[in-house]
Amino acid sequence: xxxxxxxxxxxxxxxxxxxxxxxxxxxxxxxxxxxxxxxxxxxxxxxxxxxxxxxxxxxxxxxxxxxxxxxxxxxxxxxxxxxxxxxxxxxxxxxxxxxxxxxxxxxxxxxxx
Amino acid sequence: xxxxxxxxxxxxxxxxxxxxxxxxxxxxxxxxxxxxxxxxxxxxxxxxxxxxxxxxxxxxxxxxxxxxxxxxxxxxxxxxxxxxxxxxxxxxxxxxxxxxxxxxxxxxxxxx
Numbered sequence: 001x002x003x004x005x006x007x008x009x010x011x012x013x014x015x016x017x018x019x020x021x022x023x024x025x026x027x028x029x030x031x032x033x034x035x036x037x038x039x040x041x042x043x044x045x046x047x048x049x050x051x052x053x054x055x056x057x058x059x060x061x062x063x064x065x066x067x068x069x070x071x072x073x074x075x076x077x078x079x080x081x082x083x084x085x086x087x088x089x090x091x092x093x094x095x096x097x098x099x100x101x102x103x104x105x106x107x108x109x110x111x112x113x
Numbered sequence: 114x115x116x117x118x119x120x121x122x123x124x125x126x127x128x129x130x131x132x133x134x135x136x137x138x139x140x141x142x143x144x145x146x147x148x149x150x151x152x153x154x155x156x157x158x159x160x161x162x163x164x165x166x167x168x169x170x171x172x173x174x175x176x177x178x179x180x181x182x183x184x185x186x187x188x189x190x191x192x193x194x195x196x197x198x199x200x201x202x203x204x205x206x207x208x209x210x211x212x213x214x215x216x217x218x219x220x221x222x223x224x225x
Contacts, residue, residue, distance in 0.1 A: 004156075031211075033213075041217075042202075042215050042216065042217045042218070043202070043204075043215040045212050045213070045214075048211060048212065050211075055211070056211070056212060059212070091156055091157070093157075098211040099144050099145060099206055099211055101147060101159055101162040102147065102159065102204075102213065103159060104149070104156040104157040104158070104159075105156050106155060106156045107155075107156050
């Protein structure tokens with residue numbers, strides 16, 4: 001079937017605006033992960049979902065970041081009052097269950113001007 | 114806290130060479146280790162997943178080994194090709210966590 005998809009692929013926004021990033025996992029995958037990759041940096045874990053619940057939100061960098069998942073499928077990552085340091089590629093991955101092989105989407109490149 | 118280190122950070126080799134990429138981790142109580150490749154501007158592509166009970170996994174020209182006691186994994190690429198040029202990342206999921214820890218990657222260039 002189809003792989004993990006993310007939208008939009010690119011997003012340019014002005015500082016202070018809110019943005020929503022979307023992730024469609026592979027059908028049947030119960031676990032979903034969000035990561036951030038900044039230029040020259042490694043992958044930074046943000047949050048993961050098991051079903052619709054997020055047991056660990058410790059990776060979210062600030063309270064401006066939130067995420068939800070509905071119906072055990074699509075997830076959205078929302079960044080409020082964006083700052084320039086939020087500029088990065090946001091990657092989503094899904095796996096059949098937690099600790100199983102992860103499959104990544106192509107990412108959303110966010111640029112805050 | 115798990116820490117993952119990948120050496121070397123960058124590697125440039127002529128086509129046809131066999132090469133080894135290294136991944137080391139500080140906490141040996143792992144659940145699994147996964148190797149990925151990332152092409153410029155793209156997401157990550159899964160290459161191999163090794164469970165903690167396994168010693169190695171093979172896929173085509175790729176072979177990944179795992180030595181938990183020494184905290185190391187190696188990715189062996191046989192007969193390298195220019196199409197293998199990419200950044201290779203390893204990710205370790207520790208035994209007490211569902212969160213993978215990623216290394217910074219090895220940037221590989223295979224030149225004709």
